[in-house]
């Protein structure tokens with residue numbers, strides 16, 4: 069499917085991978101709506117690129133229903149839906165202070181997994197209702213963001229890995245269900261990417277992480293993620309898969 073002229077929703081659009089993807093999609097002629105818990109950050113990116121921004125909690129049914137409807141009013145129904153909103157707190161199952169509070173686990177699954185599902189169900193309902201854009205019957209594309217922690221979670225990543233593993237596992241059944249309406253679903257599993265989520269660590273930690281990446285031995289760049297999103301949208305055979313974007317790193321236990 070072409071990018072140009074279509075409406076796009078990007079969650080987590082106020083920062084990191086989402087912000088860069090929003091910039092990329094806009095530069096390719098999409099009408100971009102940024103959804104983020106951090107409304108100021110999303111507005112700043114929207115202003116920069118000529119998009120629209122909405123304060124939104126992806127894990128809240130009503131919040132997403134409302135902003136997707138508002139975005140539809142302004143840009144038309146989105147044929148492109150990019151899920152980047154996420155959180156990555158680390159905590160041991162049993163730490164120095166005792167067992168991990170159950171609510172900590174719940175919160176990560178709630179934002180990363182349930183939030184992604186929530187956005188998909190609402191965006192896909194709109195996509196299914198519009199006419200196909202081309203002869204092959206394509207109506208839209210959904211991209212989700214998992215993590216290599218879905219496969220090689222480190223100590224402290226039980227909640228994060230579980231949430232990202234859920235995204236990996238739901239990719240195929242949702243792609244199979246949406247095949248009937250010409251909507252593709254693809255998940256990207258990034259490795260170590262240079263975004264605010266990662267750049268919060270000290271330079272020493274960043275360098276040591278980068279050194280673990282076989283080739284190229286550095287953190288991934290957000291524009292490399294955004295470029296893959298572009299390829300997924302444009303390449304109609306990409307569907308139902310999880311694509312690692314990781315320079316061949318396989319994370320160690322810690």
Ligand SMILES: NC(=O)c1ccc[n+]([C@@H]2O[C@H](COP(=O)([O-])OP(=O)(O)OC[C@H]3O[C@@H](n4cnc5c(N)ncnc54)[C@H](O)[C@@H]3O)[C@@H](O)[C@H]2O)c1
Nearest residue numbers: 080083084085104105125126153154215258260261263265
């Ligand atoms: N940076 C990495 O190395 C890396 C690696 C693997 C996977 N990922 C995944 O990529 C995605 C983007 O990460 P990033 O590095 O750009 O992080 P980031 O922290 O820079 O951006 C995440 C954005 O999501 C927003 N957000 C958080 N909770 C939200 C909610 N409930 N509703 C709406 N928005 C919410 C934040 O406000 C923020 O703007 C995340 O899902 C993350 O787990 C990142």
